[in-house]
Amino acid sequence: MITLQSLLGIERAIIQAPMAGVQGSALAIAVSNAGGLGSLPCALLSIEAMREELALLRAGTQRPFNVNFFCHAPPTPGPEREAAWRGALAPYYREYGIDANTIPAGPGRGSFSSEIADALEPFKPAVVSFHFGLPSSELLARVRGWGAKILCSATTVEEACWLEARGVDAIVAQGIEAGGHRGMFLSEDLTTQVGTFALLPQVIAAVKIPVIAAGGIADAKGVAAALALGAAGVQVGTAYLLCPEATTSAVHRTALKSERARHTALTNVFTGRPARGIVNRIIAELGPISSDAPAFPLATAAVAPLRAKAESRGSGDFSPLWSGQNASGCREIPAAELTRALSGDP
Numbered sequence: 501m502i503t504l505q506s507l508l509g510i511e512r513a514i515i516q517a518p519m520a521g522v523q524g525s526a527l528a529i530a531v532s533n534a535g536g537l538g539s540l541p542c543a544l545l546s547i548e549a550m551r552e553e554l555a556l557l558r559a560g561t562q563r564p565f566n567v568n569f570f571c572h573a574p575p576t577p578g579p580e581r582e583a584a585w586r587g588a589l590a591p592y593y594r595e596y597g598i599d600a601n602t603i604p605a606g607p608g609r610g611s612f613s614s615e616i617a618d619a620l621e622p623f624k625p626a627v628v629s630f631h632f633g634l635p636s637s638e639l640l641a642r643v644r645g646w647g648a649k650i651l652c653s654a655t656t657v658e659e660a661c662w663l664e665a666r667g668v669d670a671i672v673a674q675g676i677e678a679g680g681h682r683g684m685f686l687s688e689d690l691t692t693q694v695g696t697f698a699l700l701p702q703v704i705a706a707v708k709i710p711v712i713a714a715g716g717i718a719d720a721k722g723v724a725a726a727l728a729l730g731a732a733g734v735q736v737g738t739a740y741l742l743c744p745e746a747t748t749s750a751v752h753r754t755a756l757k758s759e760r761a762r763h764t765a766l767t768n769v770f771t772g773r774p775a776r777g778i779v780n781r782i783i784a785e786l787g788p789i790s791s792d793a794p795a796f797p798l799a800t801a802a803v804a805p806l807r808a809k810a811e812s813r814g815s816g817d818f819s820p821l822w823s824g825q826n827a828s829g830c831r832e833i834p835a836a837e838l839t840r841a842l843s844g845d846p
């Protein structure tokens with residue numbers, strides 16, 4: 501089977517996980533220049549901001565990089581659910597002096613679209629990755645037509661087979677340890693979600709394309725273990741969060757460096773979809789899974805002003821402190837150094 505390095509044109513089988521909200525082009529450039537695959541997450545970027553970041557990437561590296569998108573079906577807003585959610589948040593609005601009537605509703609994260617493809621096309625990225633399934637077959641064919649290799653997260657064997665049947669070039673097998681959103685898309689049943697080293701061999705046995713391990717991998721030994729199980733490479737997120745090139749907020753950095761980082765949960769209170777983050781006040785009091793939270797990504801808007809107010813006071817009580825279960829690899833070192841360390845270089 502083709503190696504991940506030759507498939508993607510990289511030196512090291514290390515992919516820096518795309519992490520919306522905590523990084524832009526700077527982290528991706530550093531990792532790509534170090535021989536790994538840097539990733540630009542676009543889920544939270546406007547089209548104009550995406551263009552600017554892509555221009556910086558093009559200027560900053562000659563090497564391949566990955567551009568990442570969410571592929572969720574746009575939700576239908578439900579006024580009753582929105583009202584229930586704002587009702588659950590009402591005590592906090594009072595505590596922070598926020599007038600709930602001034603908070604706009606609306607989506608917090610966009611899905612891959614033909615407008616995005618139009619803006620992306622001139623940059624012809626070497627790799628495009630998707631989370632929450634794939635775009636329409638027309639859009640996917642368009643991206644493939646530029647010569648991009650396609651990656652997508654799978655959280656079950658069934659999802660991996662579904663992706664292989666639609667022609668993706670490699671699968672990111674995302675174990676339950678992983679920080680951020682579960683990439684699950686064929687089922688909403690959390691009992692289907694398993695650990696990285698349970699998922700990886702099952703996916704490898706079920707598909708013929710390269711499989712990339714993601715979730716809980718934080719050092720060279722973890723990388724070696726994934727490769728020993730047959731992974732073609734790894735995708736590492738949490739370990740990069742303290743690198744100076746990441747834009748991780750001060751409250752997030754403080755939490756990652758503290759004992760609290762040992763307490764993570766899968767929660768839907770920030771966006772409406774299960775995602776792993778460090779347990780904070782809103783998760784402890786309303787979650788981790790709340791039946792009031794509107795469908796992804798509609799839960800975001802009502803929490804946003806609480807997050808802003810709390811952060812302005814130095815508190816991460818209402819911030820998504822995304823982290824995987826293994827934050828032990830988080831180091832305040834340049835991303836190039838971390839990339840080399842992950843692949844076992846001294």
Ligand SMILES: Cc1cc2nc3c(=O)[nH]c(=O)nc-3n(C[C@H](O)[C@H](O)[C@H](O)COP(=O)(O)O)c2cc1C
Pocket residue numbers: 517518519520522541542543568630631653674677678679680681714715716717735736737738739822823824825826
């Ligand atoms: C802060 C954070 C943000 C994330 N955002 C994204 C994203 O925008 N797109 C995506 O495909 N995956 C995202 N992920 C999930 C990663 O792709 C990957 O599955 C995960 O980081 C691997 O587990 P680890 O964090 O234990 O290394 C995010 C993860 C974290 C920690």
